[in-house]
Amino acid sequence: MVSTWPASLFEKNCFSPYLGSNWLLLVYLYFLRMYQAQLHRCPWVCLSEAPVETPSCPTWFTGHPLAAAAMASAEAHLEAEALPHISDGDTNEIRAAVEKGDLRAAATKAQEILASEEQIQLHIAVTGESGSGKSSFVNAMRGLQDHEEGAAELGVMETTMECSPYPHPQHSHVTVWDLPGIGAPSCTPDTYLKQVHFDRYDFFIIISSSRFTQNAATLAKEIQAQGKRFYFVRSKVDQDVSNERRLYNEEGVLKAKGKQATETRSQRYDEMAVLLRIRQDCERKLARLGIRSPQVFLVCRDDFSMKYDGPRLLKTFLDDLPSEKKLSFLQCLAITSREVLRKKKEELMKYVWLKSLASCGASAVPIPGLSAAVDIAILVTSLKEYCRTFGLAEESLQKLAEQVNKPVKELTDGIKTPLDHEITKDLVIKLLTQSIGGAAKNLPFLLKSIPTFLGPIGSLVSAAMAFPTTFFLLRNFLSDAAADAERVLQKALEGTTQKSHLWS
Numbered sequence: 167m168v169s170t171w172p173a174s175l176f177e178k179n180c181f182s183p184y185l186g187s188n189w190l191l192l193v194y195l196y197f198l199r200m201y202q203a204q205l206h207r208c209p210w211v212c213l214s215e216a217p218v219e220t221p222s223c224p225t226w227f228t229g230h231p232l233a234a235a236a237m238a239s240a241e242a243h244l245e246a247e248a249l250p251h252i253s254d255g256d257t258n259e260i261r262a263a264v265e266k267g268d269l270r271a272a273a274t275k276a277q278e279i280l281a282s283e284e285q286i287q288l289h290i291a292v293t294g295e296s297g298s299g300k301s302s303f304v305n306a307m308r309g310l311q312d313h314e315e316g317a318a319e320l321g322v323m324e325t326t327m328e329c330s331p332y333p334h335p336q337h338s339h340v341t342v343w344d345l346p347g348i349g350a351p352s353c354t355p356d357t358y359l360k361q362v363h364f365d366r367y368d369f370f371i372i373i374s375s376s377r378f379t380q381n382a383a384t385l386a387k388e389i390q391a392q393g394k395r396f397y398f399v400r401s402k403v404d405q406d407v408s409n410e411r412r413l414y415n416e417e418g419v420l421k422a423k424g425k426q427a428t429e430t431r432s433q434r435y436d437e438m439a440v441l442l443r444i445r446q447d448c449e450r451k452l453a454r455l456g457i458r459s460p461q462v463f464l465v466c467r468d469d470f471s472m473k474y475d476g477p478r479l480l481k482t483f484l485d486d487l488p489s490e491k492k493l494s495f496l497q498c499l500a501i502t503s504r505e506v507l508r509k510k511k512e513e514l515m516k517y518v519w520l521k522s523l524a525s526c527g528a529s530a531v532p533i534p535g536l537s538a539a540v541d542i543a544i545l546v547t548s549l550k551e552y553c554r555t556f557g558l559a560e561e562s563l564q565k566l567a568e569q570v571n572k573p574v575k576e577l578t579d580g581i582k583t584p585l586d587h588e589i590t591k592d593l594v595i596k597l598l599t600q601s602i603g604g605a606a607k608n609l610p611f612l613l614k615s616i617p618t619f620l621g622p623i624g625s626l627v628s629a630a631m632a633f634p635t636t637f638f639l640l641r642n643f644l645s646d647a648a649a650d651a652e653r654v655l656q657k658a659l660e661g662t663t664q665k666s667h668l669w670s
Contacts, residue, residue, distance in 0.1 A: 252279060260523075273527030276520045277544075283517075288340045288487075288494045289366055294373030294382065296347030299401040299467065303373055304344045306470035308334050309500060309565070318344050329362050336554060337498040343367065348381040359388055368491065369483070370396040378448060378462075383455035395486055397463060400448050403441070403474055404466035410440045441474065469569065471502045481505060493517075497555050500566075501651055510555055511648040518644065521548050522637040540598065540632050542591050545639065549589045552644050556651035559586035563654070570658045577654050583646045594639075601639040 256279055263272035290307065292300050301318040310317045318332055327346055334340040345362050346353050353361060370389050372382050378398060389396045415421050418435035432439060445462050452460035463475040463482075470476045480499060487495055493513045501507050525541040553559055557566065558581070567574040584593060 269526055273523055273525075276524040277527055280517070280520055280524055283490075283493070284339070286339060286491060286494050288491050289368050290340070290342045291345055291362070291367035291370045292342060292373065293345040293348060293362070293370060293385070294399075295375075295379060298347070298373045298375045300347070300373050301344055302467045303371070303399065303401060303465070303470075304332055304342045306465075306467055307342045308332060309498075310335065312467075334498045337494070339494055340498045348372075348379075348385055358385060359392070364389075364392065364394075367394070369394060369486070371399055372396055373399045373401050374448075375400070375402045378452050378455070380455055383452060383457055386457060397479065397482070398448070398452065398460060399479065400444065400462050400464050402466065403444065403464040404468065406444055407437060407440055411435060411437075471500045472569075477502050477506075484509065497551075501557050501655055504652065504655070507556070507648060507651055507655065511644065514552065514555065514644055515641070518637060518640045521545075521640055522633055525636045526632045540636055542594055545594045545598075545636060546589055546591060548640055549584075549594065549643055550586050552647045553583070553586035553589065556647045557654065558583065558647055558650060566654070566658055572658065577657050579657075580653050581650045583643065583650050597639050597643065598635055601635045601642070 256275060259275045260272050263269075263275065292304050292307070294300050301320050302312055304318040305312050305314075308317075312320055316332070316335055318330065329346070330344045331341050332344060334342070343366075348358065370385075372378070372386060374382060382398075386396050386398070413421060413431075414435040420431075420433055441464055445464055448462040449460045452462070463479040465474055465476050465479065471480060480502075484492060484495055484499070492509075496506075496510050496513050499506060499510070501510070521544060525544045527541055554562070557563065563574055563577060563585075567577055
């Protein structure tokens with residue numbers, strides 16, 4: 167069922183909490199003011215009893231009450247990170263086009279920026295000693311089981327003899343590379359980085375299933391010296407936990423008669439203490455090998471993104487990435503906590519302005535019943551992207567259900583937004599109609615009254631409705647999809663041991 171969204175597009179500050187910056191605000195306010203000016207010239211069509219003054223563009227916005235209130239609210243509610251990564255040159259081009267009233271040029275530039283964002287690549291290198299579980303980790307990072315099609319090959323002996331790229335199955339711009347083992351005969355520490363094409367990767371993950379060796383420490387130092395990040399990952403921790411648990415009975419008490427608790431093993435079983443002991447042991451040995459303040463993440467193959475240090479590792483990756491690559495990583499990241507969900511929503515919201523502007527470009531066509539020209543294809547693609555990013559697609563939901571051993575229907579009950587496969591052109595038109603609300607009733611009369619020789623003005627008037635309408639459509643769908651994803655996550659975690667540290 168599709169929600170009915172607010173349609174009061176002309177209320178003061180109704181959009182202010184989502185404004186990206188003053189120049190993006192002008193996109194909305196400029197076309198809105200042009201619309202109001204045309205209403206003033208066509209007195210038989212009006213939306214308000216209050217008189218509307220003809221604008222003295224381009225300085226009207228500095229004194230307009232709506233602009234002043236919205237800008238003040240924007241400054242009060244937003245931080246610098248509330249904008250996507252856009253160069254000063256691109257920003258200036260959009261600003262100049264808006265100030266000239268050239269919607270097509272502004273929309274074209276927005277489309278170019280979005281297209282370039284889609285081309286951003288993220289390359290993750292996974293390396294470590296032979297047999298440490300590198301290939302399994304590569305599969306886990308890509309959301310695949312070891313037996314699934316496209317998974318990295320496994321083997322008891324070293325199976326990776328060269329750098330093997332494994333693109334994410336749903337997001338091909340993210341590639342996880344399975345590198346030859348550090349201890350492989352063909353690789354030596356002093357030439358390893360050159361052999362694996364060091365410059366290709368954004369960061370490195372160094373894996374060990376037992377203890378980190380001198381080779382791993384030497385590699386880490388070299389990576390750091392060349393200005394890139396690395397992360398130590400201790401794999402197969404579930405096996406260590408299972409082995410330790412066998413020493414205790416069902417009540418969690420040490421089995422051996424007369425055996426006393428020690429500094430490293432308590433009388434009663436404590437999984438957190440076991441994990442802490444493994445982590446501290448790894449960190450101590452790395453420190454002896456010359457690694458300053460080492461940080462080690464404990465993971466396992468099954469439930470990688472939801473168990474042990476898996477969630478913390480993924481969050482660390484995200485925090486350390488440059489701003490222009492965060493969205494690329496977030497799109498392929500499974501929603502395993504409220505924190506991940508919040509970051510996805512926050513990052514996607516930054517691009518709503520650009521997508522709204524891009525949808526008013528050269529490919530925009532009039533929408534029946536709206537008299538507003540909108541590029542439906544951009545909106546369909548955007549809504550599908552939101553669904554996939556929040557895991558609201560049949561395949562993603564099925565995988566989650568299998569992971570938590572619950573029926574799909576139990577997870578999807580209560581979802582209000584359409585799923586990925588339900589997003590169609592007709593649905594988008596319906597949502598546009600709901601978004602534009604009462605304002606749509608007056609706009610057709612206005613557009614019909616504009617002579618053909620005033621085509622550019624007609625385009626601006628149409629944009630006055632198209633831009634805010636698509637903005638509210640995208641913003642509200644994104645918010646609803648995030649809320650649905652949170653409900654799905656809550657149901658998935660109910661009754662599990664992961665809920666306490668993930669549901670925060």
